[in-house]
Amino acid sequence: MILRYNISNFLSFNDTTEFNLFIGDYRRFDNHVYKFKDLDILKLTSIYGANATGKSNLVKAFDYLRDAVLEDDLTKLKVPSFKGNEDKPTELEIEFITKNTAYIYGFELLRDNIIKEYLYYSGISKKDTLIFDREVDKNGVSKIEVNKKLLKTKKFQILKDHYEERVNSNQLFLNLIGDIDLGDLSNEIEAVIKWMIKMQVIFPTSKPQYLVSNLLNEPSFMDFTRDMLCSFDTGIKNLHIKEFNISEYFGEDDKDLVNDLIEDLEKNDGEDIPLSVDMIVTLKEGEPVVKRLYVEHIGFGTNNLFSFNEESDGTKRLIEFMSMLYNLIVKEGDFSVYIIDEIGRSIHPSLLKEFLSKLSREDQIKGQLIFTTHESNLLDLNMLRPDEIWFAEKNRERGNTEFKTLAEFKKIRPDLNIRKGYLNGRFGGIPILANFDDLNWTEYASN
Incomplete structure (x- = not known):
């Protein structure tokens, strides 16, 4: 669970900017609050903002942090500093909870080299x-x-000194010793790295790799996905996964591809190979097969199944989100964190609101969902708390991103029409438009 994230000199964040999930002075939706010792943490957060205000840059900052921990050469990532601040260090610091322990992890770097x-x-x-x-x-x-x-032992101290000498300035110490046995130090570092890996950062073009594998391996997930899709009135009646002989599926023209896939299966001990969102190559009784997802619609029957690609973009996106919804509502274990940029891409506003309303009403939300959006239809105090609604704005003089929450505004009553106030510019986060009546459109016409 994320507590807060401090960002400095990264994309549109100039001075240190804090994004946090601490509660405000509100008592609604107790199911949205995770209690850790004496601290209350929010499970849902939405971020609004006009184009180019920097809300997506927050998502990129989370993504960079995760990539940096996994990358052994930071020069491959090219830290994007605030324009004009290339000679100043970038600082990233995250505070989070995993395995019932709260950690603070951070680093400073200049031109892709670690300072601290x-x-x-x-x-x-x-x-x-x-x-x-x-x-x-x-x-x-x-x-x-x-x-x-x-x-605790001299051996571990010697090993620590050895890796202290080996770590390069373009590499995180966390990355270098992630697979090294240094006793209790390694246990703490392993917990941090596992949490970073599990943090899901999703952009508009992101695609889930293991959807079909999860549907196959977890019958409860298949049942959940089927039931959810039916409840959203998508016209979907059922999901089916069909199996094909790998050589027959690809044919003679793709013989080299088939050989490469079989070789990869052998190298990876038969672990599933995702080919697309709706298709994997896997082993069945030692033989390679293709398994592909198909959709049954009401009125068409099992003899007229639809491929995943035949579905609308909105339905495909909804199916792609099922793993997230399942993990946040059903699955037991360490809480999952999802950070989604432009959650409403391709999804009808009414369908998106129903999707998030289902999550909002759950008694036990098992993790966190942080998302950016333009969709004013979601500005509903019957679904989100005021402290769960953030606004990103660009400082017009300095060009940096600034955040504020709805909870910072006075007189936020439960019956307030937040959507209307937002569209009227009361809370910021919307484009500042020119006076269109003053624009001379005819000068752009071709003669």
């Missing part, structure tokens, strides 16, 4: 406790302090 990196147990409102703290000098040499309680 640190990991602490978060004390929330009290003093934080060191796990490790890394400083990098001008020559790229790291000095790393580690909590002595986490390095």
